[in-house]
Amino acid sequence: MTGEHRIVVLGAGYAGLSAARQAAKAAGARVTVVDARTEFVDRVRLHQALAGQQVPRADLRKMLAGKGIEFVQGRVERIDAVARRIALADGGSLGYDTLVYALGSAGDRSAVPGAIEFAHSVAVPEDIARVPALSGRIAVVGGGATGIEVASELAESRPDLLVSLISADEPGGWLSAKAHNHIRAALDRLGVRVLTDAKVAAVAADGIALVGGEHVPAETVLWTTGFAVPRVAAESGLAVDPRGRILVDEELRSRSHPDIYAIGDAAVIAGPDGRDLRMACATAIPAGTYAATAIAARLRGKAPAARKYRYVFQCISLGRHDGVIQFVHADDSNARTVLTGRTAAWFKEQIVRMVGKVAQA
Template sequence: MGAVAQVVVVGAGYAGVMAANRLAATGRSEVGVTVVNPRPDFVERVRLHEHAAGATNAVRPLSGLLHRDVRLRVATVDAIAERSVRLDDGGALAFDYLLYAVGSTVARGLPGVEHAWHVADVDGAEALRTRLRQLPEAARVVVIGGGLTGIETSAEIAYHHPSLNVELVAPALAAWLPDASRTRIAGKLAAAGVVLHTGRRATAVHPDGVATDAGWLPSACTVWAGAFAVPDLARRSGLPVAPDGRLRTDETLVCLDHGRIVGAGDAVAPPRHVAGHLRMSCQAAMPLGAHGADTVLALIRGERPAALSIGMVGQGISLGRRDGFAQATHRDDTPRRFTLSGRAAALVKERVCRFTLGAMRFPRAYRWASGATPTVPEPTPATVR
């Protein structure tokens, strides 16, 4: 029997936990797995809007999710070297292979966004939860962003804080969906008490309101639900990254310039012909984590890793605890004709959220839809060091 390969997994989100557990469960005596994460908890990011509104607790101990053979090191990785990582506590960990799964965080693109709250991570959601409880009756809460985060957050706040006046401002609402679906979602938000300011773009956040291209919106609590960004760990470590900072990999998820580093989750940029249809989401992160684990195992065994193949199946949107909307999609994430609405859609979304935890506890049994070929032509990306 050969030496046990030491694998360091950086990050314990959906991709990191799935990868670590699949490695430990499948590799058996071949692999020693260490997860490095800044906190001893797993954060259900799909529930952070619920956490912020006071509906649930999105934090769970990692001890209850990680495979019994996985070691947890509570620290932050400051830098990745050729065969080791440097930690913020002064320590270091050597690795034979590293799985890069640092996830994503809030993007700070709007002037004055430091005056806003957000739900991109648990600290932001907890701060917003505290702020909402402090607001007086009839206070105005303005949510910026017409994507899934903005829609779900505004609906959740309106449901759990009916005394507040919740407003949403965005150039468009769920712009990627068909007109009929967008109309249904807009109607449901309005029925929940959310005032929509679509067709308006926020230009700056101030302590007492939001400036838009169509005038001023007073706000006692502004929530930024714009785009996500990724940590700059790969860039700082001299690894090849896309212009947005994501780690560049080949079609098997192996880092282009470092054959012992494999990427997974929101912070990786595989070639567009295998991943151009994948958006930052739990739905993509979990199969990316599983595939990343399989790639690491193939490398350890001297086998050729398989190319990535992931298909999307739909988009579920919670609209408070008793309403929702689900849009079925083709495998390339373009919408299908089938939709589900109301209480049934809310139940489907809840079951999906619960399924993610169960899937991570049984990683060898986890399966996902096979891939799709995007119709978007693949450009030649620039390598940023």
């Protein structure tokens, strides 16, 4: 190889930072990270930020400089895969030899009338800044992990609020009976009113209209269901799924443009049984490390080792003193072991600390 090989990583979230850190170890490579933000904010702690707690932040330029990685602040608009150049919103551009696409995801409120105007997402740091001061009745829409964490965190930290959780299915219903029964008991203990079999028909200034006609009054509606990925990949002509996520091969290379690797929420990554892996930092971090290892192997003229992946558990916090850790089999199905209560809260906190460190270390 002659000259330095320029690896450009788009996105400084869990996936992008783990890829950049690993890529910086490759001989002969120069690594640049591009992100619209100047700070890394632990996205998995956004429910805590919403409840008024301080969450860790890190200056990206300083953090990456310490590892010999260049940082460019800018919003990526387009990839010219033929010229191998990235166009930024400020008119700047950047060339690359290998690209790692890790632009993540954001909340999507477009599915229900009124949600864009009257509901607030809790998906990216900027969302938290847009949520008005909370008071009175809070309706949290979505019984997935984020909805459960948001509802329980708010109910615990802000006992002055009346929190409802509105969900089409039983909150945590995909977990074992022990885990989802514990979640329901914790929500009850914290005074969260849980509405199941409840589908939102529309959101208005005074609350939510459910399919069937019931009105759920709320001063603030928090939307935790539905994620969208940036349109950059689709608009740049990369092969994507109907949601705009990049289709990748086993090596995490774009199926249409193999010199572009795609990782994290913005990619469709197959698990050991062929099913899509979850949109989770538990997927994003190992995918980032693997992609960078594969790039380094290719630079040495070697075929990368096969990607191996399995989940071990799924963890959900229920405020600061309770939680659920559901252990899973290799195919992500529920195992018998479930931790609950303070042990689970402690376990989840250790995982979140580790995740923050993995992204930043």
